Amino acid sequence: MDSIAIQGGAQLFGDIPVSGAKNSAIKLMAASILTDQPLLLTNMPRLADTRFLGQLLRQFGIEVTERDGADGQESLFHAAELTSTFAPYDLVRQMRASFNVLGPLLARTGEAKVSLPGGCTIGARPVDLHLQALTALGAEIELDEGYVTARAPKGLQGAEIEFPFVSVGATEHALLAAVLAQGTTVLRRAAREPEIGDLAQCLTAMGAKIEGIDTDVLTITGVSSLNGTTWSVIPDRVEMGSYAVAAAMAGGEVRLTKARAELIGSLTDKMIEAGIEVSPTADGVLIKRDPKQRLKAVDVETAIYPGFATDLQAQFMALMTTAEGVSTVRETIFENRFMHVPELARLGADISVHAGEAHVNGVEVLHGAQVMATDLRASMCLVIAGLVAEGETTVGRVYHLDRGFERLEEKLGACGADIRRIKGTGDEH
Numbered sequence: 001m002d003s004i005a006i007q008g009g010a011q012l013f014g015d016i017p018v019s020g021a022k023n024s025a026i027k028l029m030a031a032s033i034l035t036d037q038p039l040l041l042t043n044m045p046r047l048a049d050t051r052f053l054g055q056l057l058r059q060f061g062i063e064v065t066e067r068d069g070a071d072g073q074e075s076l077f078h079a080a081e082l083t084s085t086f087a088p089y090d091l092v093r094q095m096r097a098s099f100n101v102l103g104p105l106l107a108r109t110g111e112a113k114v115s116l117p118g119g120c121t122i123g124a125r126p127v128d129l130h131l132q133a134l135t136a137l138g139a140e141i142e143l144d145e146g147y148v149t150a151r152a153p154k155g156l157q158g159a160e161i162e163f164p165f166v167s168v169g170a171t172e173h174a175l176l177a178a179v180l181a182q183g184t185t186v187l188r189r190a191a192r193e194p195e196i197g198d199l200a201q202c203l204t205a206m207g208a209k210i211e212g213i214d215t216d217v218l219t220i221t222g223v224s225s226l227n228g229t230t231w232s233v234i235p236d237r238v239e240m241g242s243y244a245v246a247a248a249m250a251g252g253e254v255r256l257t258k259a260r261a262e263l264i265g266s267l268t269d270k271m272i273e274a275g276i277e278v279s280p281t282a283d284g285v286l287i288k289r290d291p292k293q294r295l296k297a298v299d300v301e302t303a304i305y306p307g308f309a310t311d312l313q314a315q316f317m318a319l320m321t322t323a324e325g326v327s328t329v330r331e332t333i334f335e336n337r338f339m340h341v342p343e344l345a346r347l348g349a350d351i352s353v354h355a356g357e358a359h360v361n362g363v364e365v366l367h368g369a370q371v372m373a374t375d376l377r378a379s380m381c382l383v384i385a386g387l388v389a390e391g392e393t394t395v396g397r398v399y400h401l402d403r404g405f406e407r408l409e410e411k412l413g414a415c416g417a418d419i420r421r422i423k424g425t426g427d428e429h
C-alpha cells in the first residue's frame with residue numbers, strides 16, 4: 001500500500017491545472033452504454049475510479065481506448081454491441097457510481113444484473129431511490145445475494161417521479177434510463193449539481209431531449225436511439241476546491257487554471273470570510289495568503305448544490321484546525337463523514353464531535369505524525385494539514401486518494417510542497 005510523506009512548512013507558489021471532474025466523468029462513461037456509436041470524452045481525469053469503470057465497461061463488450069489529445073487526456077468508448085449485462089461484485093464494490101450502469105443497460109437491452117455498490121463508507125448510502133425511480137419507469141426489480149436484477153422486456157415507460165429528498169446518484173440514474181424510455185419522464189426535486197448539468201448536456205448532444213437542465217425539475221422526452229458525440233468533461237470542482245484550501249493553508253500564491261471560479265463559490269465565500277484573498281481569473285481562481293496572519297474561524301454547513309459541498313467538508317475542517325477561535329462544521333448529507341477527526345487529532349488538532357456537528361478549536365501549530373486515510377476526501381484533508389504540520393506527516397492508505405486526485409504529488413510539488421509518494425507492496429484493498 002502506498003503512502004504519502006509531507007514535510008510541513010513550505011509555502012506554495014505557482015499554477016495548478018484542474019483536471020476533469022471524476023464525478024462527471026464516471027457518469028458520462030456510463031452514458032456510452034446507451035448508444036452503439038462512439039462517445040469520445042476529452043479532458044478525462046486518469047484516476048483509479050475511471051480505470052475501474054473502464055474495466056467494468058469492457059466486461060460488457062465495450063471498446064475503451066485511452067490516448068492523449070488536444071483537450072488533455074481522452075477516452076473513446078464504443079458500445080457497438082453489448083456482449084454482457086452482468087456487473088460483478090468485484091468490479092462494482094470499488095466505487096459508488098458503478099451502480100449507475102444498471103439504468104442504461106436496462107434502457108438499451110431490457111435487462112441487467114448489477115452488484116450493489118461500494119464507495120466511501122461515509123454513511124449507509126442505500127440505493128432505494130435509484131430502485132424506486134427505475135421501478136416507476138416500468139422495471140421489474142429483484143434483490144438477491146447482493147445483486148439487483150432488473151428487467152423491462154417491453155422497454156421502459158416515461159413516468160412522473162418526485163424524489164422524497166435530493167439525491168445526486170438517483171437523479172443521474174433516472175436520467176440515464178429515462179432518455180431511452182417511451183414517452184415523457186418528469187423528475188422533481190432533482191439534484192442540480194454541475195456534474196448533472198454536464199451529463200444532461202452531453203446526453204442532449206447525443207440526441208436526448210431534456211428540458212430544465214440545471215434546475216430541480218428535469219423533463220425528458222424519450223427517444224428511440226442516441227448517437228455518439230465528443231464531450232469535454234467539466235472541471236473538477238472538488239479538486240479545485242481542495243487545492244484552493246491547500247494554498248490557503250500553506251500560504252503563498254497559487255493560481256488554479258483550466259477551471260471556473262463559480263463552481264466553488266460557496267467555498268470561496270467562506271475562505272474570504274476566514275481572511276484569504278480570492279480573485280476569480282479568466283480560467284479559474286487565484287488564492288493568496290500571508291501565512292504570518294492567522295485565519296479567523298468560520299462556521300460551515302454542508303448542503304446540496306449550490307450550498308457548501310460535503311466533498312469539501314474535510315478539507316475545510318483541516319483549514320480551521322489552525323484558525324483563531326472555534327469553528328462549527330455541520331455535516332448534513334452523510335451521517336458518517338467525520339472519520340478524519342481522530343486522524344487530525346493525531347496531528348494535534350482540537351476537535352470534538354456531537355452528532356452531525358464538529359467543533360474545531362483552532363490551535364497555533366500542528367505536529368507531523370503518521371495518519372491514515374479513511375476515505376477519499378478525508379485523505380486530502382490529511383495532506384492539507386500535513387502541509388503546515390511541523391516535521392513529517394505520513395498519510396497511509398492513499399489508495400483512497402488515488403480514486404479522485406490525479407498526480408497529486410506532482411501538482412503540489414510543482415508549487416513547492418515537499419511531498420513524495422512512498423511505494424508500497426501488495427494488494428491495495
Ligand SMILES: CC(=O)N[C@H]1[C@@H](OP(=O)(O)OP(=O)(O)OC[C@H]2O[C@@H](n3ccc(=O)[nH]c3=O)[C@H](O)[C@@H]2O)O[C@H](CO)[C@@H](O)[C@@H]1O
Binds near residue numbers: 096097124125168310
Ligand atoms: C460518485 C459521486 O458522484 N459521488 C457523489 C454523490 O454521491 P451519491 O450520489 O451517493 O450521493 P447522494 O446525493 O445520492 O446521497 C445523498 C444522501 O441521500 C442518501 N440516499 C441516496 C440515494 C438513495 O437511494 N437513498 C438514500 O438514502 C445517501 O445515503 C446520502 O445520505 O453525491 C454526493 C453528495 O453531493 C457526493 O458527496 C459524492 O461525492
Ligand SMILES: C=C(OP(=O)(O)O)C(=O)O
Binds near residue numbers: 096097119311404
Ligand atoms: C464520496 C465520493 O465518492 P463515492 O460517491 O464514489 O464514494 C467522493 O467523490 O467524494
